[in-house]
Amino acid sequence: MTVCAVLFDVDGVLLDSAAAHRKVWNTWSLARGLDPERVWQLTFGRRPEDTVKDAAAHLDPIVERQVLDELLGRETDSIRPVDGAAELLRELSGSLWAIVTSGDRAFVEPRFAAAGLPLPVVRVYGGDVEHAKPAPDCFALAAARLGVAASACLVVEDAPAGIHAAVAAGCTVIGLTTTHPEESLQHAHMRATSLAEVRSLLVTQGLLTSP
Known part of the structure; x- marks a missing residue:
């Protein structure tokens, strides 16, 4: 066809937007006691809540998505x-x-x-x-x-x-x-x-x- x-x-x-997303995920990972590099590798091409489910199954993905959205909303000039x-x-x-x-x-x-x-x-x-x-x-x-x-x-x-x-x-x-x-x-x-x-x-x- x-x-x-x-x-x-x-x-x-x-x-x-890589620099902005990396900053957001690093901030979030450190605040949750997670390995930022491991989490970062789970983010590409995926919804934030899906990454949360894989990176930290004990956390509520809906709540964490809201936190991540707030962090990303602050990143304007770097994109x-x-x-x-x-x-x-x-x-x-x-x-x-x-x-x-x-x-x-x-x-x-x-x-x-x-x-x-x-x-x-x-x-x-x-x-x-x-x-x-x-x-x-x-x-x-x-x-x-x-x-x-x-x-x-x-x-x-x-x-x-x-x-x-x-x-x-x-x-x-x-x-x-x-x-x-x-x-x-x-x-x-x-x-x-x-x-x-x-x-x-x-x-x-x-x-x-x-x-």
Whole structure:
């Protein structure tokens, strides 16, 4: 089937938020007597409450999610668009594309506005599905909202959990090496080191035209 839509993860793909998230998780981990490095490795591509369940099963994930959201809400100046994000999204204007993130609407949308990034009509957040990444539900939902088959979607993901979710949904996946080494993204169908390389791959898929 011809690829006709692009689904983007947000953190690590369109927004460079690693420093902000690392600060939040370090603060939270130390306050809870947990190993910050171990907790950090559990966060990528996943909802905060799902990370809490794995990192500290004795804690209430709903309560801890509220604490984490409050900490993240204080991080405003350290989040920037990934190089090339604004230009790439503007080029996709008029095309079928969506964002599919484990993040929250209340965080993502103000950050897009502050970064000058356009928002697509279709936006799937972690709270929109019962089972978040690495389950395929979020990508299946985005495809359904776009009115296309998941197999007609090209996904840009930086985290193994997101790649597993997209592959399980039947999508074609580009693994972007902004937060993980290439060997961690081996389940992706293609790999790219930058959004400039992603753009080139979109051209080869017929989703963009050459400059």
